[in-house]
Amino acid sequence: MSAETATGGIAYWLRRLGGGVTGGIANLGYASRFLLAILWYTPAAFRRIQLTLREIYFAGVLSLVIILMSGLFVGMVLSLQGYESLKRYGADEQLGILVALALVRELGPVIAGLLFASRAGSAITAEIGLMKTTEQLAAMEMMAVNPVARVVAPRFWGGVISMPLLAALFSALGIFGAYLVGVRLIGIDAGAFWGQMHAGVDFWPDVTNGIIKSIVFGIAISLIAVFEGFGAKPTAEGVASATTRTVVMSSLAILALDFVMTVFMFRGATGV
Amino acid sequence: MSPTAKPSASRAPAGIATWRVEPGAAAVELADVTFGYDSRTVLKGITMTIPRGKIVAIMGGSGCGKTTILRLIGGQLRPRSGTIRVGGLSVPDLDADALYDLRRKYGMLFQFGALFTDMSVFENIAFPMREHTELPEELIRDLVLMKLQAVGLRGAAHLMPAELSGGMARRVALARAIALDPMLVMYDEPFAGLDPISLGVVGQLIRRLNDALSITSVLVTHDVYESLKIVDYLYFVSEGRIVAAGTPEEVRASSDPFVRQFVDGEPDGPVPFHYPAPSYRDELFADVG
Numbered sequence: 001m002s003a004e005t006a007t008g009g010i011a012y013w014l015r016r017l018g019g020g021v022t023g024g025i026a027n028l029g030y031a032s033r034f035l036l037a038i039l040w041y042t043p044a045a046f047r048r049i050q051l052t053l054r055e056i057y058f059a060g061v062l063s064l065v066i067i068l069m070s071g072l073f074v075g076m077v078l079s080l081q082g083y084e085s086l087k088r089y090g091a092d093e094q095l096g097i098l099v100a101l102a103l104v105r106e107l108g109p110v111i112a113g114l115l116f117a118s119r120a121g122s123a124i125t126a127e128i129g130l131m132k133t134t135e136q137l138a139a140m141e142m143m144a145v146n147p148v149a150r151v152v153a154p155r156f157w158g159g160v161i162s163m164p165l166l167a168a169l170f171s172a173l174g175i176f177g178a179y180l181v182g183v184r185l186i187g188i189d190a191g192a193f194w195g196q197m198h199a200g201v202d203f204w205p206d207v208t209n210g211i212i213k214s215i216v217f218g219i220a221i222s223l224i225a226v227f228e229g230f231g232a233k234p235t236a237e238g239v240a241s242a243t244t245r246t247v248v249m250s251s252l253a254i255l256a257l258d259f260v261m262t263v264f265m266f267r268g269a270t271g272v
Numbered sequence: 273m274s275p276t277a278k279p280s281a282s283r284a285p286a287g288i289a290t291w292r293v294e295p296g297a298a299a300v301e302l303a304d305v306t307f308g309y310d311s312r313t314v315l316k317g318i319t320m321t322i323p324r325g326k327i328v329a330i331m332g333g334s335g336c337g338k339t340t341i342l343r344l345i346g347g348q349l350r351p352r353s354g355t356i357r358v359g360g361l362s363v364p365d366l367d368a369d370a371l372y373d374l375r376r377k378y379g380m381l382f383q384f385g386a387l388f389t390d391m392s393v394f395e396n397i398a399f400p401m402r403e404h405t406e407l408p409e410e411l412i413r414d415l416v417l418m419k420l421q422a423v424g425l426r427g428a429a430h431l432m433p434a435e436l437s438g439g440m441a442r443r444v445a446l447a448r449a450i451a452l453d454p455m456l457v458m459y460d461e462p463f464a465g466l467d468p469i470s471l472g473v474v475g476q477l478i479r480r481l482n483d484a485l486s487i488t489s490v491l492v493t494h495d496v497y498e499s500l501k502i503v504d505y506l507y508f509v510s511e512g513r514i515v516a517a518g519t520p521e522e523v524r525a526s527s528d529p530f531v532r533q534f535v536d537g538e539p540d541g542p543v544p545f546h547y548p549a550p551s552y553r554d555e556l557f558a559d560v561g
Contacts, residue, residue, distance in 0.1 A: 131389075139386035142346055142458075143400045144375035150403075 031227050038153050038226070041146060045153035055158025059120040063166060066119055067112055071103075071170035074111060075177025078102060082178075083186055096193035097200035099178035104201065104210045108171030110258050113217035115170075116163055117250035121225040124155050125246040128229025129239035137230075152230060156222045163218025164211055171210065209265045213258060220253045298357075299324040299456055299488035300345055305354035307340060314340050316512040318354070327482050327489040329499045331534065332509035333543055338492040341509070342458045345490065346378060347371045358456065376404055379449030379457040379487075383464055385441040387433040393420070393444050394429040400451045419447040423477055439470025443477065450481055456488045457481075463495040471495070475502050496535050500524065508534060510543060 045051060078099050086092045128151060131137050137147045175197075182188045201207070225246050232242035300322040307315040314337045322328045330338050343349045344356055347363045356363045361374060387396050397416045401407060407415070420426040423443040433441060442462060449457050462478065463471050479502040482489045493499050499506065500520045508516040508531060516523075516531045523531055533541035549555070 134384065134389070135382045135386035136388055138348070139380065139382055139388075141348065142375055142378060142380040143403065144372040144378075145400075145403050146372070 030231070031223065034227050034230070035223055037148050038156050038223075041149035041153045042157065044146075044149045045157065051150070051154040052157050052161070055154045056162050059116075059124065059155070059158045060162030060166060063116060063119045063162070064169070066115055067166045067170050068173050070111060070115055071108075071173030072177040074107060074170075075099060075103065075174030075179075076181045078107070078174065079178035079181035079186075083182060083188070092188060093192035094196055094200075095178065095182045095188055096195075096197035099182070100175055100197045100201045101206060103171040103174040103178075104206055106210075106258070106262070108174065109167045109210050109213040109217055110254060112167040112170040112214065113163065113221060113254040114251055116159075116166055116217075117221045117225075117254065118247055120159060120162070121221045121246045121250050122243045124159065124222070124225040125229040125232070125243045126239060128152070128155070128226060129232035129234075129242050132230070132232060133234040133236070133239060135234075147230075152226045156226050159222030159225065160215070160218040163221065164214040167210065167214035167217075205265065209261075212265075213261055216257055216261065217254050220257060221250045224250050224253065298322060299359060300490065301355070301357045302341070302344070303355045303357075305341075305344065305356060306352045307337075307344060307349060308352060314512050315344075315351075318509075318512075318514060320507050320514065320517075322488060322490055323505075324488050325482075325486055326504040327479065327491060327502060329491040329493055329503040329506045330509060331492075331494055331496065331499065331506055333494065333534075336509045337512045338494075338509055339460055342380075342460055342490065342492055345456075345458065346375065346380065376452065377455040379452070379454035381442070381445050381449045381457065381459045381462055383461040384438075385433070385445035387436075387441055387445055387448070389433050391433075392429070393425065393431050393433070393436070396433070396444060397448045397451050400448065404452060415451070419451055420444075422450075422481065423447045424473070437470070439466050439473065442466065442470070442474050446474070446477055446481070450485060450487070453485060454487060456490070459489065459491045459493070461493055462491065463493055463498050471498055478502055496537075500535075515542075 079095060082095050082098045082102075083092055086094055086098065128137075131151065137151065140147045140150060179190075179193065183190045183193050228242040228246045228249070232238045298321045300320075302318050302320045305315055305318040306313065318337075318341065320328075320330075330341055332338050340349065344351055345358060345363065347366065350364045358374065359377075361370075363371070363374070366374060387393075388399065391399065394416055397419050398412050401412050401415060405412075417426055417429065420429055423446055425440060425443055425447070428436065428440060428444070433444070436444060446462075459478065462474055466474060475498045478489060478491070481487070491499065491503060500523065503520060505519055506517065506523055507514050510530060516526065516528045518526060518531075523535065526532065526535075530542040532538070533543060539545050
């Protein structure tokens with residue numbers, strides 16, 4: 001490779017890197033403005049609360065099966081794995097607290113968030129993207145109806161409200177699954193299982209931290225879903241790639257936000 | 273008031289809502305309008321007048337900028353230069369609130385209807401009434417049935433858009449477009465993909481509703497045969513410019529090469545059959561010697 005070609009190659013990659021970074025920052029700016037627009041039109045959307053209730057049904061109620069089933073199985077597996085580890089140290093009666101803390105603090109919000117992004121986030125993006133492709137959003141605009149107020153804000157809030165409820169149900173079913181395996185199958189004393197959990201899990205900070213995480217995840221997933229749908233190219237390919245981006249971006253956002261929030265919550269709890 | 277005079281309350285929603293064009297004044301006026309995306313210029317110096325109460329067709333081949341003109345009139349796009357006035361109001365100068373108020377006086381029929389797929393036919397037509405009026409439910413019901421009766425689909429009120437044929441969907445969209453008795457109705461390719469019967473029905477409905485409701489209609493289409501039967505005036509657009517204009521009689525009698533090619537459906541002419549390319553011979557023999 002000649003020196004000139006190598007220089008051209010470096011310039012090309014630098015341009016691509018610069019383009020990627022500035023594009024990413026611009027997108028972040030658009031998303032922030034989009035969030036402000038949603039908040040601005042939220043009172044108008046809430047005046048017809050049935051629109052938001054309908055979205056809670058589509059995003060929340062219709063996600064119940066996958067959330068509840070996943071919660072149950074995760075709790076059961078966690079119980080089996082936890083018992084195997086705790087038994088080595090003679091602490092098998094601590095199973096209740098282990099499962100409860102793991103689910104309430106971490107697994108409940110994170111796994112429910114990942115499932116919610118896949119199930120409801122992708123559906124929201126695809127629906128808005130298809131509305132754009134079939135000119136339904138343009139028709140709304142031409143009827144002097146703002147699509148952000150009529151279509152986007154109710155879906156955003158439907159997701160934000162549904163997510164913490166789904167995470168709570170995920171954790172509840174997970175604990176029930178752990179009870180089935182730990183107490184019913186393995187034979188740990190039920191009193192010890194529930195008693196340890198009762199004594200070791202505090203509403204503040206354990207449960208509240210989990211709730212805060214699930215609310216933040218709900219905001220992130222819902223914003224990404226409506227933003228990608230609204231900005232999707234009005235073609236079949238455009239909607240498909242927007243839907244994929246929603247799942248990928250939401251999953252990465254959940255994991256990154258979880259790490260950041262856990263660091264702050266851990267520092268807050270321990271003073272480290 | 274002259275058609276180009278600005279109404280006194282051009283930025284006041286109430287002023288727009290109550291504003292009326294004087295009889296005989298133009299409903300829509302475009303003067304030297306230029307529009308483009310980035311380096312590509314789509315429209316070059318478009319000037320046209322659409323008189324009140326008339327049906328005006330904008331015709332031209334695919335991708336010549338016809339739909340862009342509708343989007344400019346609707347305020348969804350802003351021109352690079354030139355003026356666009358609807359009932360005397362300069363559309364590009366309106367702020368968001370004033371633009372939305374102006375759009376309440378618009379009706380628009382999209383190419384494939386753009387019906388809301390999660391609502392029934394009834395709900396689709398009731399949608400603009402529910403959004404913009406405080407009418408009681410009984411009155412909305414009666415109005416919706418009247419609009420559906422006008423397009424011959426009162427019996428289909430309970431159907432979902434997925435259950436409609438292309439022609440029926442277009443008629444429902446037409447009923448929705450006139451739901452609030454607009455001043456101006458814009459039709460984007462209303463005849464595309466319709467069978468001959470539906471085509472005739474939609475064409476006649478456009479004419480009948482335009483006359484019965486005293487509205488102004490702008491029709492973007494490339495269906496010459498159907499358009500010549502119902503419109504009052506035609507503009508031909510090619511490569512972003514108006515290349516011909518006239519009444520249906522003038523168009524039929526025209527010897528303009530573009531008009532003749534368009535009306536007679538000739539494959540080659542001012543609009544070439546071949547996309548610009550290097551010499552065929554040179555390309556075929558590029559590898560030889």
